[in-house]
Amino acid sequence: xxxxxxxxxxxxxxxxxxxxxxxxxxxxxxxxxxxxxxxxxxxxxxxxxxxxxxxxxxxxxxxxxxxxxxxxxxxxxxxxxxxxxxxxxxxxxx
Numbered sequence: 001x002x003x004x005x006x007x008x009x010x011x012x013x014x015x016x017x018x019x020x021x022x023x024x025x026x027x028x029x030x031x032x033x034x035x036x037x038x039x040x041x042x043x044x045x046x047x048x049x050x051x052x053x054x055x056x057x058x059x060x061x062x063x064x065x066x067x068x069x070x071x072x073x074x075x076x077x078x079x080x081x082x083x084x085x086x087x088x089x090x091x092x093x094x
Contacts, residue, residue, distance in 0.1 A: 001038065006045040023056045049073040054080075 003022065023042050046052050049065070050073050057063075063081060068074045 002041045002043065004043045004045065008044065008046070020053065020056065024059050050076050 005019065005023075008019070022040075023044065044052060044056065044060075048070070049057065049068065050070075057076075058080060063077065065077065068077065
């Protein structure tokens with residue numbers, strides 16, 4: 001099953017506890033499903049990367065983007081996701 005959340009930032013609905021639980025724990029929510037191949041995949045569509053709460057951004061498996069006009073958003077995406085050294089020291093370097 002795919003859940004597509006589009007334009008959720010306009011109404012501040014991503015701060016909703018249920019939506020956060022789905023975004024962070026979606027793959028575990030179907031654990032009681034008798035069909036083991038059923039999975040929940042969540043897509044969050046946004047025009048602003050930093051509008052998505054940090055805990056959801058950092059838990060994302062895949063981030064797709066077109067041109068990001070905001071320098072702040074570009075910097076955030078780069079710092080949170082594009083690291084050359086994945087050791088503890090490399091991840092903490094700024």
